Amino acid sequence: MSLPKRLLTWFRPDTTRPLTQAWLAALWMGLLANWPLWRQLSSMPDAGPGFAVVFAGMVTAATGALLSLLAWPRFIKGLLVVLLLASAALAHFIGSYGIVFDPTMVVNMLQTDVRETRDLLSWRLFASLLLLGALPAAWLLRRPAAPAQPLTRRLGGNLAAFALALVAMVVLALSVFATLSSTMRNYKTLRYMVTPLNAVYSLASAGARRQAAPSGPPAVIGADARLLPQPAGAKPPLLLFVVGETARAMNFSLNGYERPTNPELAKLPVLSLRQVTSCGTATAASLPCMFSPLGRSAFGDLKGPQENLLDVLQRAGLAVLWLDNQSGCKGLCDRVPNSSTARLPEGAAPLPPGLCTKDELGEEECFDEALLHGLDKRIAALDPERVKRGVVLVMHQMGSHGPAYFKRSPPDLKPFLPECRSNALQQCPREQVVNGYDNTIATTDRLLARSIAWLQGQATRFDPGMLYVSDHGESLGENGLFLHGMPYAMAPAEQTRVPMILWVPEGGGLAASLKPGCLAALRDKPASHDNLFHTVMGWVGARADVYKPEWDLLAGCRAGG
Structure with missing residues (x-):
């Protein structure tokens, strides 16, 4: 050739x-x-x-x-x-x-x-x-x-x-x-x-x-779970645990952000912890870790499925309910009563107009406020003997899930305009991306304020309280990054620093058991998702061999702690 x-x-x-x-x-x-x-x-x-x-x-x-x-x-x-x-x-x-x-x-x-x-x-x-x-x-x-x-x-x-x-x-x-x-x-x-x-x-x-990963049921933890004896006449606890979505700490005005993203919570006696880090940078990683007693480092080495906080609380005798307005509980709620905004309790009134919307494909999405609808009936449907001992209600938000932030806030709650109306965030001016995101934080602010109002109405039966924490943060264009999910070791603070807010009403049983002024000292103390399992256990008076008082944020504030 x-x-x-x-x-x-x-x-x-x-x-x-x-x-x-x-x-x-x-x-x-x-x-x-x-x-x-x-x-x-x-x-x-x-x-x-x-x-x-x-x-x-x-x-x-x-x-x-x-x-x-x-x-x-x-x-x-x-x-x-x-x-x-x-x-x-x-x-x-x-x-x-x-x-x-x-x-x-x-x-x-x-x-x-x-x-x-x-x-x-x-x-x-x-x-x-x-x-x-x-x-x-x-x-x-x-x-x-x-x-x-x-x-x-x-x-x-x-x-x-x-x-x-x-x-x-x-x-x-x-x-x-x-x-x-x-x-x-x-x-x-x-x-x-x-x-x-x-x-x-x-x-x-x-x-x-x-x-x-080994097959079969999850490994049992907290087999000895129990409730501590309560003083005579004490009301059972009612803890509302709100799991936020994609909320980053630096966009909460409670944490020093210059924009008024928390106007309603600012009027309430809440405590916002400012130095909290997440287990991961995506829901699939963070959510199971948040409900584990192991902490982020040990949880990453876990070889197979394991029970979680909800299982231990239920084994201790409490009534547990998971309400979802997201893509599910990642298996956490499989063994406890669970529902969603799409499944209303029997006898509940229909959701108010405008609380849910449908897109051009007919898919329905509800604003997080739908989580509050019919709560009394949902609790009434739980085991009454368990309810007498106490209730832990978990609400899983849609929160600030992107990239379509504009869909996460209702039309009557958009204080920051103009907002990016596209899911192609890189095509919008950054200030419009931030506006859309900040509107979602304002929406969460209203949800939490109305949740506290509902809890106050339960004070005749229960000792109420609220704990809010997001699963991970979000990048809004810093260094060319959007959304979340970066490998943890390389992730920026925007994706790992998350808000945590506590409402412990004065005059309640929990507040009475704490040293005066001690809660305020937690504001700038470093904390993380590692603390959640143990703090919730301590909050509702549950104990088990997996409970670590040194990881319970409130343990040091209790009388004699």
Whole structure:
């Protein structure tokens, strides 16, 4: 074969071959679907254009190496179509919101409901899916079948391509080793931006963890749970535990924020703790950890399912009820009475007009105030013997869930305008994004104030109190980041600093048991989700072997504590 023909064959490879298809897809995904990664590298002072070019070569070689091992007829096309579409979607979300795709994000994604998924849909997402995913996938599917080839020859070609890709990766890495090592050390999130390898790794890691988890019922904790004896004439406790969603501490005026996001709570005798950190940066990670006695560090090492705070409280003899206005309780409420804003108690009046809305697809979403509707009937439906001992009512908010913040506040409660009316937050002026978010905090403020008003009405039967804390925070464009879900070790304070608010009414049994002025001293004391399990146990007078008084925020304030 003449030299011109050889060159023409080289530049016009046989696209029917699975190995050729694999490498063309690797080039497409490595170079084009990673545009958020190249944008990020271009903004780093210690990573110049030369490094970006070399890193692009490494990413392409790594993707090609993996696909070379999988380049087999009747298999490679389907795999590449899935990877192309996944890479296109990841490019949109990473580029638009600055998120990364790690194993925790996989779990969060699998637990997302229709409402949350709907909020993420946009024309920009469809455009990315079309241009980066569907078009190359359509071209790929139109390629004719490859001619028959002996198994050993195809295997040898695949292994040779794999080996050459590894050699190329090593050579490229060595050529920029100093810059590569410092960049990967200083910017650890980069590893979760490499598409589609981030998806392959994260899905495999999440799947391996799920397979490794033992099957069967959750491990029992607090088998000796019991209630402390109450003084004669004492009223049973009624604790309203409000689990917030995506609320960050720095946007609460109770914590010093310059905007009046808490006008109603500011009029009430509440205590806002200002130095509280979360278990995680996403609901799937934080929520189970919040209800565990282990604390964040030990909970991360947990190998299998375990009972939680609700199980222990119920075993102690209390009435427990979970009310949800979100995507579910992540398994926490499976063994206790539970309901949602969509399921009204029998005999309850219909929800007032305007409290719930339907979108163009007919999906219904209720504002968090619907959680307060029919509470008396809900409590009346619980076991009366348990109610006599006390009630723990958990309300799980929709809160400030993004990116469609404008949907989370009702029309009559939007003090900060104009607000971003799009889920493409990066397309709105940042002040409009903040306005929309702050309106959700004002909505939570009203919910908590009205919750306290309801609790005050229960004081003839119970010793009421309220504890509010969010599951995680939120980024609103700081350093190009939106939403949440960053790996905890790399997450900014906006995603890990959360509000915690206590209402302990004067004249109640709990207040009488506390040293005067002691609660106020907790305002600037460091606290975290680690304290929740033990603080709630102490609050309602429940004890078990898993209770740690040193983690109970109120223990030091009790008389004799």
